[in-house]
Amino acid sequence: MTDGSVHVEFRGVSKRYGETVQAVRQLDLEIMRGEFLTLLGPSGSGKTTALMMLAGFEDATEGEILVDGRRIDNVPANRRGIGMVFQNYALFPHMTVAENLAFPLEVRKLGRGEVADRVRNVLDMVQLPGFGNRRPAQLSGGQQQRIAVARALIFEPKLVLMDEPLGALDKQLREQMQFEIKDIHARLGVTFVYVTHDQTEALTMSDRIAVFSAGRIQQLSTPRELYERPQASFVASFVGENNRMAGTVEAVDADGGLSVRLDDGGGRLGAMSYGRSFPPGARVLLSVRPERIALVQDGASAPNEVAATVLQSVYVGDHLRLIAGAANGQKFIVKLASTPSLPTPEPGAAIRLGWRREDCLALDP
Ligand SMILES: Nc1ncnc2c1ncn2[C@@H]1O[C@H](COP(=O)(O)OP(=O)(O)OP(=O)(O)O)[C@@H](O)[C@H]1O
Numbered sequence: 001m002t003d004g005s006v007h008v009e010f011r012g013v014s015k016r017y018g019e020t021v022q023a024v025r026q027l028d029l030e031i032m033r034g035e036f037l038t039l040l041g042p043s044g045s046g047k048t049t050a051l052m053m054l055a056g057f058e059d060a061t062e063g064e065i066l067v068d069g070r071r072i073d074n075v076p077a078n079r080r081g082i083g084m085v086f087q088n089y090a091l092f093p094h095m096t097v098a099e100n101l102a103f104p105l106e107v108r109k110l111g112r113g114e115v116a117d118r119v120r121n122v123l124d125m126v127q128l129p130g131f132g133n134r135r136p137a138q139l140s141g142g143q144q145q146r147i148a149v150a151r152a153l154i155f156e157p158k159l160v161l162m163d164e165p166l167g168a169l170d171k172q173l174r175e176q177m178q179f180e181i182k183d184i185h186a187r188l189g190v191t192f193v194y195v196t197h198d199q200t201e202a203l204t205m206s207d208r209i210a211v212f213s214a215g216r217i218q219q220l221s222t223p224r225e226l227y228e229r230p231q232a233s234f235v236a237s238f239v240g241e242n243n244r245m246a247g248t249v250e251a252v253d254a255d256g257g258l259s260v261r262l263d264d265g266g267g268r269l270g271a272m273s274y275g276r277s278f279p280p281g282a283r284v285l286l287s288v289r290p291e292r293i294a295l296v297q298d299g300a301s302a303p304n305e306v307a308a309t310v311l312q313s314v315y316v317g318d319h320l321r322l323i324a325g326a327a328n329g330q331k332f333i334v335k336l337a338s339t340p341s342l343p344t345p346e347p348g349a350a351i352r353l354g355w356r357r358e359d360c361l362a363l364d365p
């Protein structure tokens with residue numbers, strides 16, 4: 001819940017590393033008090049750099065950053081009162097959970113009774129009461145992550161930064177933690193700035209999402225606006241439903257296109273890496289949007305083709321939603337524009353799915 005006032009402001013902030021790397025370019029961004037704002041974008045787009053400048057671990061090359069209307073350039077990181085969670089939990093392995101949690105408080109010279117109270121409260125908050133005497137190695141990945149969240153919150157910061165905090169967790173735990181963090185945010189009412197490259201995570205958790213690409217914000221919107229009204233093709237391709245196929249790079253064309261052998265005899269597809277570099281032998285995840293897949297008519301062909309069987313066919317008003325299965329077990333979601341003349345493929349029908357190589361994006365697995 002935001003009260004409508006600006007908490008954090010980036011004004012024309014740029015960051016260069018050396019002569020060549022421009023990590024953040026002319027960033028203008030207002031973050032509202034109490035907001036859950038997510039920086040979403042591909043690898044190398046400048047999300048961490050933006051967060052590190054706000055936290056005080058990197059200096060801006062140009063521009064200014066304001067918190068509560070005051071420039072913070074000259075305030076050292078440990079005086080900014082900002083809670084942080086990093087991707088690698090960064091718990092101290094030789095300390096117990098309770099000692100890890102107490103650390104930010106001892107730095108701030110709180111009394112022993114107060115420290116013990118807060119440690120207990122924050123362990124309750126992340127639903128790990130009684131875990132104070134364990135060491136990090138005696139916790140699961142998800143539990144360690146919750147302790148890292150607890151440690152960022154224990155000194156009651158008004159601003160909390162989280163950089164890919166769930167990156168190392170499996171899908172189920174990730175989804176559970178997404179709701180737990182969202183719930184903590186709602187209860188505390190403080191400002192969260194969250195970094196992820198996972199669009200589903202961003203859509204699930206955020207009040208607003210800033211989509212980063214190459215050091216710039218491409219779009220700043222609510223999750224709904226972002227999905228319904230992408231303003232750039234980059235955003236459209238980054239946010240939305242995807243069909244994903246695992247495979248191995250066989251060859252790299254002169255134009256950067258990849259020839260990818262799908263797992264489990266799924267055939268070979270052409271894909272684009274769009275700037276990411278995948279040498280032959282690299283594992284990739286291919287991604288194609290449901291609405292970019294078409295049915296290949298008899299006698300026609302498509303650059304990428306997969307033979308499949310219709311499993312389910314649902315009329316959804318503006319489109320027809322097909323679930324189709326390939327011989328290797330790969331399932332596809334396909335959205336076909338619904339026109340009166342379109343024959344409806346029935347379950348059990350043999351079809352060919354086709355799409356362009358340009359619509360087939362190669363991602364890191
Ligand atoms: N200390 C550094 N020295 C030089 N270049 C750096 C440094 N840190 C980051 N960069 C470069 O700055 C750019 C932005 O990096 P940044 O870490 O902010 O990206 P990111 O959006 O967090 O990416 P990821 O999703 O991979 O974490 C990249 O091109 C990166 O290589």
Ligand SMILES: [Mg+2]
Nearest residue numbers: 047048049163
């Ligand atoms: Mg990063």
